[in-house]
Amino acid sequence: MKNIILLKFCCCFFVAACQIPEKTEPEILKKEASIEKADSLPLGVERLIEAYPGHFVSFKNNEIIWKDGTKMPYDDFKKDKTFSQLINEADLEDQLLSMPYPKGKNVPAPKQKSDPGRVRFEPFFKKMYGASADEVRKNLTTIVWLPKTLNIKLQVTTVNDIHLKLQNISSRLDTMPHLHKYVKNPGGTFNWRNIAGTNRLSMHSFGMTIDVNVEFSDYWRWAIKAEEDDGSRVIEYKNRIPMELVAIFEEQGFIWGGKWYHFDTMHFEYRPELLID
Numbered sequence: 001m002k003n004i005i006l007l008k009f010c011c012c013f014f015v016a017a018c019q020i021p022e023k024t025e026p027e028i029l030k031k032e033a034s035i036e037k038a039d040s041l042p043l044g045v046e047r048l049i050e051a052y053p054g055h056f057v058s059f060k061n062n063e064i065i066w067k068d069g070t071k072m073p074y075d076d077f078k079k080d081k082t083f084s085q086l087i088n089e090a091d092l093e094d095q096l097l098s099m100p101y102p103k104g105k106n107v108p109a110p111k112q113k114s115d116p117g118r119v120r121f122e123p124f125f126k127k128m129y130g131a132s133a134d135e136v137r138k139n140l141t142t143i144v145w146l147p148k149t150l151n152i153k154l155q156v157t158t159v160n161d162i163h164l165k166l167q168n169i170s171s172r173l174d175t176m177p178h179l180h181k182y183v184k185n186p187g188g189t190f191n192w193r194n195i196a197g198t199n200r201l202s203m204h205s206f207g208m209t210i211d212v213n214v215e216f217s218d219y220w221r222w223a224i225k226a227e228e229d230d231g232s233r234v235i236e237y238k239n240r241i242p243m244e245l246v247a248i249f250e251e252q253g254f255i256w257g258g259k260w261y262h263f264d265t266m267h268f269e270y271r272p273e274l275l276i277d
């Protein structure tokens with residue numbers, strides 16, 4: 001890691017010494033990312049650093065180090081996890097790499113055991129957004145959802161500027177009346193609770209998730225057709241949410257629950273690490 005720091009320092013010194021015109025911020029970030037790459041960071045760590053700028057200072061001995069010094073394990077070195085193990089016992093590496101998220105409008109219905117985004121290392125989200133309801137609440141603010149037309153107040157986190165990203169989505173949707181029926185009466189944002197039927201925290205606990213209109217929601221638990229001998233379920237895919245709306249959320253770093261075999265089509269959560277090209 002000393003090498004990374006030294007390289008960064010040399011790079012900054014070189015830029016200053018040669019009086020190269022001042023770089024814009026995205027160019028500097030790009031430059032730093034290429035230096036990190038030269039030091040062969042694991043792919044998942046590279047994505048993490050790019051997706052959540054400002055949160056991490058280094059990666060060493062299989063641990064990602066947060067800016068306050070907190071160390072978090074990256075890889076548990078357990079390979080060939082089953083689907084159930086990925087959902088229930090993920091490490092940070094699994095969260096980042098085990099199920100690629102298909103970005104964009106033209107994607108097929110999800111295949112069995114493909115739930116990209118449902119593989120989550122819970123300590124990561126607790127560290128990022130708050131480890132208790134009270135801690136999460138300290139970071140919440142109120143935004144007005146579609147202020148020109150719907151004018152609905154929502155509580156969301158300010159961590160990662162998520163309140164600003166949702167306001168961007170909101171401003172855009174305000175000018176798209178044909179999509180309003182899908183986003184009025186939102187099903188909720190912040191709510192510290194477990195996922196139904198599990199002891200895992202819902203992403204709604206962290207204030208970075210929104211359910212759009214419940215009236216247009218389809219959910220896998222309502223669509224189980226059969227249960228197979230190994231306990232896996234045969235689910236009939238359903239969706240009434242337009243892909244035009246999905247693309248607007250994805251542009252701001254939110255993934256959609258409609259791209260999961262265990263689908264939840266009103267659900268959008270902030271997961272920029274899964275949307276990096």
Ligand SMILES: [Zn+2]
Pocket residue numbers: 204209210211264266267268
């Ligand atoms: Zn939800």
